[in-house]
Amino acid sequence: MVTGVFDDLAAERGRLQRTSAAHQVAELLREHITAGALSPGTQLPEEALGTALGVSRNTLRESFRLLADQRLVVHEMNRGVFVRVLSADDVADIYVLRRALETAGIRAASVAPPERLAVLRVAVERGEAARVAADWVAVGTADLDFHLGIAALTGSERISEAMGRLLAELRLAFGAMPSAAELHEPFLRRNRTLAELLATGRIAEAEAELASYLDDACRGIVAAIRGDLEVTEC
Structure with missing residues (x-):
């Protein structure tokens, strides 16, 4: 009976290989979204992408399905696949999870090894150097890395993975802002x-600062999306 199960699995080997390739393509596209190279509303044409990446349409479509599950792309009937444009409700929901993940990181900071705290300093310095160069895309990437580093203070691989996926969505939220400089400077x-x-080691102060920080960031992005400068809650 077990042999029969293995035979059935062997028959699915080709599907496994395609899925592995699809995951790799999805990860590559997600990295480009997180880095700001693929902005909200960008169309992802099958033929051009398939040629560029050397993968079949079936593999590419499976990668699109994976990215859609991560809320990073949408399929529009008779138009194709596009990098997602977030709504104000999307942004507010992202910040609900950000608060949970980053607060967990802050609370774990007192027992985190020094190298994890050093990651934060490096990300800050990268962001400041990018500001001097007026490279606001790089500033945004350094900011995302900084907050990924905060979540990583927990030492949890699952939290870091969840934060990485969330930050890819957050990069899409940056696209709602009329000025990257105004978004990132403060x-x-x-x-x-x-x-x-x-x-x-001032953990309580850091947690209070994080709460205020995330509230301000969320309100700013939601206000930009809604065109309403009077947003008071997020």
Whole structure:
């Protein structure tokens, strides 16, 4: 009976190989979304992408399905697949999860090894250097890396994985802002403040700063999407 099960699995080997390739393609596209190379609303044409990546349409379609499950792309009937454009409700929901994951990281900081805290300092310095170069896409990437580093203070691979996927969505939220400089400039300073609070063991202060930080960031993006400067809750 067991042999029969193995025979059935062997018959699915080709499907496994295609799925593995699809996961690799999905991961590559997600990295480009997180890096800001694929902005909200960008069309992902099957033929051009398949040729560029050297994969079949079936593999590409499976990767699109995976990205759709991660809320990063949408399929529009008779039009194709597009990088998702977030709504205000999407952004508010992202921040609900951000608060949970990053607060867990802050609370774990007192027992985190020094190398995890060092990641935060490096991300802050990268963001500040990118600001000097007026490379606001790179500033955004450094900001995402900083917050991924906060979640990673927990030492949980699952939290880090969830945060990585969430931050790919957050990059899409950045696209709602009319000015990348206005979005990132104030938070560069606050990233440094957070890093210094954690480095000196002021955990309660860091948690309070994080809560205020995320509230302000969420309200700013939601206000931009709604065209309403009076957003008071997020």
